[in-house]
Amino acid sequence: MTIEELEQIAESVKAENAKFDYEVNVCMDLACASQGSEKLREALVKAVEASGKTVLVRRTGCMGPCSSGPLVRVDPEETLYSHVNAGHAEAIVSSLGGEPIQALQCDLNEHFDKQVRVVLENAGHIDPEKIDDYISCDGYKALMMALMEMTPNGVIHRITESGLRGRGGGGYPTGLKWSTVAKASGDIKYVVCNGDEGDPGAFMDRSVMEGDPHRVIEGMALAAYAVGASKGFIYVRAEYPVAVARLTTALREARRRGLLGSNIGGTTFSFDVEIRLGAGAFVCGEETALIASIEGRRGTPKPRPPYPAVSGLWGKPTLLNNVETYANIAPIVRNGGKWFANMGSERSKGTKVFALTGKIANTGLIEVPLGIKLWEIIDVIGGGVPGGHTLKAIQTGGPSGGCIPADMMGLGVSYDALMAAGSIMGSGGMIVMDDTSCMVNVARFFIEFCMTESCGKCIPCRAGTAQMHTLLTRICDGTGTMEDLELLEDLCSTVKEASLCGLGQTAPNPVLSTLKYFRNEYIEHIVHKRCPAGVCNMEVPVEVLA
Amino acid sequence: MSDPVEVKTLIIDGQEVSALRGQTILEVARENDINIPTLCHLEGLSDVGACRLCLVEIKGSNKLLPACVATVFEGMEVSTNTERLQKHRRMILEMLFAERNHICAVCVSNGYCELQAMGQEQGLTHIRLPYRNPALTVDASHERFTVDHNRCILCMRCVRVCAEIEGAHVWDVMGRGIDSIVITDLHDEWGSSTCTRCGKCVQVCPTGALFDKSKIGSDHPKYPDFLPNLKLMREAQ
Numbered sequence: 001m002t003i004e005e006l007e008q009i010a011e012s013v014k015a016e017n018a019k020f021d022y023e024v025n026v027c028m029d030l031a032c033a034s035q036g037s038e039k040l041r042e043a044l045v046k047a048v049e050a051s052g053k054t055v056l057v058r059r060t061g062c063m064g065p066c067s068s069g070p071l072v073r074v075d076p077e078e079t080l081y082s083h084v085n086a087g088h089a090e091a092i093v094s095s096l097g098g099e100p101i102q103a104l105q106c107d108l109n110e111h112f113d114k115q116v117r118v119v120l121e122n123a124g125h126i127d128p129e130k131i132d133d134y135i136s137c138d139g140y141k142a143l144m145m146a147l148m149e150m151t152p153n154g155v156i157h158r159i160t161e162s163g164l165r166g167r168g169g170g171g172y173p174t175g176l177k178w179s180t181v182a183k184a185s186g187d188i189k190y191v192v193c194n195g196d197e198g199d200p201g202a203f204m205d206r207s208v209m210e211g212d213p214h215r216v217i218e219g220m221a222l223a224a225y226a227v228g229a230s231k232g233f234i235y236v237r238a239e240y241p242v243a244v245a246r247l248t249t250a251l252r253e254a255r256r257r258g259l260l261g262s263n264i265g266g267t268t269f270s271f272d273v274e275i276r277l278g279a280g281a282f283v284c285g286e287e288t289a290l291i292a293s294i295e296g297r298r299g300t301p302k303p304r305p306p307y308p309a310v311s312g313l314w315g316k317p318t319l320l321n322n323v324e325t326y327a328n329i330a331p332i333v334r335n336g337g338k339w340f341a342n343m344g345s346e347r348s349k350g351t352k353v354f355a356l357t358g359k360i361a362n363t364g365l366i367e368v369p370l371g372i373k374l375w376e377i378i379d380v381i382g383g384g385v386p387g388g389h390t391l392k393a394i395q396t397g398g399p400s401g402g403c404i405p406a407d408m409m410g411l412g413v414s415y416d417a418l419m420a421a422g423s424i425m426g427s428g429g430m431i432v433m434d435d436t437s438c439m440v441n442v443a444r445f446f447i448e449f450c451m452t453e454s455c456g457k458c459i460p461c462r463a464g465t466a467q468m469h470t471l472l473t474r475i476c477d478g479t480g481t482m483e484d485l486e487l488l489e490d491l492c493s494t495v496k497e498a499s500l501c502g503l504g505q506t507a508p509n510p511v512l513s514t515l516k517y518f519r520n521e522y523i524e525h526i527v528h529k530r531c532p533a534g535v536c537n538m539e540v541p542v543e544v545l546a
Numbered sequence: 547m548s549d550p551v552e553v554k555t556l557i558i559d560g561q562e563v564s565a566l567r568g569q570t571i572l573e574v575a576r577e578n579d580i581n582i583p584t585l586c587h588l589e590g591l592s593d594v595g596a597c598r599l600c601l602v603e604i605k606g607s608n609k610l611l612p613a614c615v616a617t618v619f620e621g622m623e624v625s626t627n628t629e630r631l632q633k634h635r636r637m638i639l640e641m642l643f644a645e646r647n648h649i650c651a652v653c654v655s656n657g658y659c660e661l662q663a664m665g666q667e668q669g670l671t672h673i674r675l676p677y678r679n680p681a682l683t684v685d686a687s688h689e690r691f692t693v694d695h696n697r698c699i700l701c702m703r704c705v706r707v708c709a710e711i712e713g714a715h716v717w718d719v720m721g722r723g724i725d726s727i728v729i730t731d732l733h734d735e736w737g738s739s740t741c742t743r744c745g746k747c748v749q750v751c752p753t754g755a756l757f758d759k760s761k762i763g764s765d766h767p768k769y770p771d772f773l774p775n776l777k778l779m780r781e782a783q
Contacts, residue, residue: 457702
């Protein structure tokens, strides 16, 4: 495989597509598929056959606004139809070439205008199971460019220059991590992709793996070339069977095209990837636990240092990045580090994918340049809080993150600003809460999550989260005291500072941030036995969120 | 590692000490009679950094490091007993005492228990946390030993000694978080497991979770000190 051959494939795909007068793209991502987009696609194919028009019906990855699904986009006009079902198929096909169907058309211009798509540039435009579709969108060009024209150090320099930071939550500078692994001594090195997305309300990585799997593989291959690895692992949670199937197909196709395997592009560089399935433990998203799990051991974290960059999989230097981080690599190598660094804020470059969920009009997947104000995400892209309710808080970063109150919506979204506000960027879950949410109950929900997902190895996380859950349940029941609150704060401090891994160290964040911004709600519960949002039942102690 | 200097000097609690490259803070501190509390650490076994009692402060870093696994570096300044550390240690001990059913008065290890001694050493006078009082089982199926999960603190010494020293790997951990328990084989009864009956796990258990049936009602001191010597002898072979 050479760049010329890639271009030939791209040309032939484009020529093939040009034979069709229209392209009807059907979103087959989980949210749309669960509402019958497969039946819709079949109906569209039948309707096209019956009409005699030359139309390409293509299944694609996530288009973004999941709450409007199933989604259909008709190209070249880029008409977007929402809430489509199989019954609409004939009408859509017969409208091709004429006026679009008013009743189905949705106006989401504001939703899309504020977004900048880098990671999601192909999602919704290509068939994730066809490697040629990806190649036609400059796919694998970055890998071939790097192999033919760049040194490994050159690739690392480009990543460093871009200012990309780890998209899994920690925000560690990616270029620095790569150069550490590249400099680590050892003849065998590994590249690992963390696809164990487990935060409640987060589905960015799933959509990337399902909608554009080759992008992740290309990013990993570039990383392997840069750090000197020849073997990669993608660790995907088994709860994502579609992602696993798409990745398996993608790996097979990439091998067939000679883009994975021995002597890629006729060079001395060899690289292949294996998929490893997670068995449902949230803690396996922590890097040392993930490594233990890949090795076939119980998924428990280990104290760091030694960091995986020095001693990771089977004691070898290991580069571990998140799905979204790898998805950013190919465009950076293709377009240059400066191109990427021009987007975003001062210390948080580029774009970030967020899964917008909760009490918001347009739930779904969005990609925005970092530094964007929270209100822009909520009011403009998200379409505001529906049902006449008022915004109360935004929860970012999943169970490791915190709640940002409504009066801080002027905050620019960046690693440092969110950290300063007591939350974290995390992997990109963004849960919007309105005045019907009780913040004590929200804190209890996340602590319950951490309690059940704690691996049980270190005592602060194992027993501390359980104790915090007991105290929060008391407060929610109306049986809590001010001493309990004091004890809760002491527990937060010990769990945060003394826990072994990131899960425990960040588990108190939802409690600490709600205590910081919504302390009066805790006091209301304890002193006046009253839940301001009307969520907690004070008379009889019951499980509210069971 | 390309660091050619073998000997490091560092300061622990204001005392200047020397160390070999690769030594842990705990090793160096114990060589110099500086006490750092530990429960999961046992000389002769690998370290897991799970009990978090050995956390120490390093000057220049806000993060607390476990002394049992953190290695020394030149010019390091370690504090082992600051107010912050004492507060965390007491809270951790409170968590351990409240987690399961630790009732010293009826325990075979009363007077010989490392958890009990640690509570006394750290000045723990009462438990503020609510007791969890979990309903846990006792497995007395083994002809010589009993495991009482009510007294287990999940230090995983039994797991490590069985896998690393005896080479049998009968013990392991089942479940997650607060529901974790140690099990024999694939959660079989201890008595019908592949246990070699060597009794090492009983000797290294810091509490009365693993005990010798013949010692019920009498003093039950444990002797984990055979490990460093055994390890030395094996290495010499």
